[in-house]
Amino acid sequence: MKKNMKNKKQLFENIVHGIFLILGLITVGFVLLITVYLVVSGIPAIQKIGLFDFLFGQEWASTAENPKYGILPFILTSIYGTAGAIILGVPIGFLSAVYLAKLAPKKIKTVIESAISLLAGIPSVVYGLVGMMILVPGIRQVFNVKDGASLLAAIIVLAIMILPSVIKVSITALEAVPKEYEDASLALGATPTETYFKVSVKAAKSGIAAAVVLGVGRAIGEAMAVMMVSGNVPNMPELFQSVRFLTTAVASEMSYSSGLQKEALFSIALVLFLFIMLINATLNFFLKRDKEK
Numbered sequence: 266m267k268k269n270m271k272n273k274k275q276l277f278e279n280i281v282h283g284i285f286l287i288l289g290l291i292t293v294g295f296v297l298l299i300t301v302y303l304v305v306s307g308i309p310a311i312q313k314i315g316l317f318d319f320l321f322g323q324e325w326a327s328t329a330e331n332p333k334y335g336i337l338p339f340i341l342t343s344i345y346g347t348a349g350a351i352i353l354g355v356p357i358g359f360l361s362a363v364y365l366a367k368l369a370p371k372k373i374k375t376v377i378e379s380a381i382s383l384l385a386g387i388p389s390v391v392y393g394l395v396g397m398m399i400l401v402p403g404i405r406q407v408f409n410v411k412d413g414a415s416l417l418a419a420i421i422v423l424a425i426m427i428l429p430s431v432i433k434v435s436i437t438a439l440e441a442v443p444k445e446y447e448d449a450s451l452a453l454g455a456t457p458t459e460t461y462f463k464v465s466v467k468a469a470k471s472g473i474a475a476a477v478v479l480g481v482g483r484a485i486g487e488a489m490a491v492m493m494v495s496g497n498v499p500n501m502p503e504l505f506q507s508v509r510f511l512t513t514a515v516a517s518e519m520s521y522s523s524g525l526q527k528e529a530l531f532s533i534a535l536v537l538f539l540f541i542m543l544i545n546a547t548l549n550f551f552l553k554r555d556k557e558k
Contacts, residue, residue, distance in 0.1 A: 300538070307535030310334070310528035319532065325499040325509075327518060327526045334529045336514070336536065342502040343485060343511045343540070346416060346495075350423035350484040355477055357424075358431030362473075365432070366439035367461045378436075385429035393493030396422045401494055410505045414496035417504050422490050427480035434479060438472020439465055478548050485541060488512035511537045 311319050314334045322335015365374050396418060405413035442465045450460040466473065488510070496507020497517055509517070515530050515537075522530055 303531065303535045303538050306528070306531035308532075310525060310532040313525060314529065314532075319529075320536070323501060325514070327522070327529065332526065334525075336511070336533055338499050338501045339509055339511045339514050339533065340536070340540075342416065342495075342508040343537070345502050346419050346423060346491070346508075346510060347481060347484045349416075349420035350427055351477070351480060353420060354424035354427045354484075355431055355480060358428045358476070358480070359435055359473065361428075362432045362435030362439060362476075363461055363466065366436045367457075367465065378433075381429050381432050384425075385433070389426065389487060389490040390493070392422055392426055393490035396490065396494035404505075408505060412496065412507060414494055414507050415505045416495065416502050416508045419491045419495040419508070419510070422494050423484045423487060426487060426490065427483050430479040430483055431476045434476035435469075435473050438469035438476070441472065442468045474548065474551075478545060481544055481548075482541060485537070485544070486512060488516045492516060511540070 319334055319336060320340070321337050322333060323337050324333040324335045325338065326333045361377075365377060369377065397414075400418050400421060401413035403413065404410065404415060404418055408417075446464050446468055447460050450464045451457070455463070491510050492513040495510065495513065497509050497513050498507040499509045499514070500506050502508050511533055515533050518526065519530055
């Protein structure tokens with residue numbers, strides 16, 4: 266009887282493990298499918314246009330009589346926009362996470378975390394609409410420029426959009442630090458502030474780094490909100506000039522594109538995909554190196 270029960274439990278465990286394995290393989294399969302599809306769809310246009318002209322060309326005029334397909338303005342805009350959002354959003358998100366995880370009273374923490382969860386659930390089009398109605402006119406008046414739809418507006422919107430990801434993941438990482446670490450630090454004479462930043466943050470750095478990676482992914486992959494506040498014009502990036510990102514370049518022209526133009530848009534998607542993979546691989550490399558130390 267006991268042997269039969271043991272066999273049934275083992276069979277159940279094997280079935281569950283098999284289901285998890287299949288689900289994992291399906292996930293990997295989707296990633297491979299997307300990768301292969303982007304490569305197959307994106308390579309032909311690069312071959313026709315030329316790799317150098319495509320990546321380093323400074324003019325995009327896909328509907329002109331003599332079309333040009335240079336995406337350097339899109340690449341630089343995406344880099345500057347993402348970097349600006351990270352520089353602006355990560356410190357705010359990180360310090361907010363430290364406060365909520367270690368210093369905030371329970372009632373205040375509950376209210377702020379609810380607001381952060383609400384912020385995470387707001388559709389990107391709403392961010393874009395609010396940015397168009399408030400942020401863009403504000404930039405125009407404050408900085409006395411012709412049009413507030415600019416790289417600066419996109420950076421501010423992206424910085425706000427990445428806050429929920431950075432804060433929530435950082436809080437989880439900080440709360441997972443064993444309390445014994447902090448107690449030992451306080452017992453040795455360290456102040457609470459020193460303990461939180463030199464012990465807790467250091468112990469949770471891999472989780473905080475994961476929060477930054479999520480923030481980068483959210484910022485570089487956003488399209489709708491950015492399209493609404495950046496002006497969506499293929500210019501070389503300047504802080505107070507209308508610009509176009511890699512994501513918005515694809516989103517704004519895909520509906521009416523055809524022929525080489527459509528192939529070039531798939532090539533832009535391939536560049537964006539490789540760009541995100543490179544960022545993730547670089548961050549993972551540094552994280553693993555820190556763990557080995």
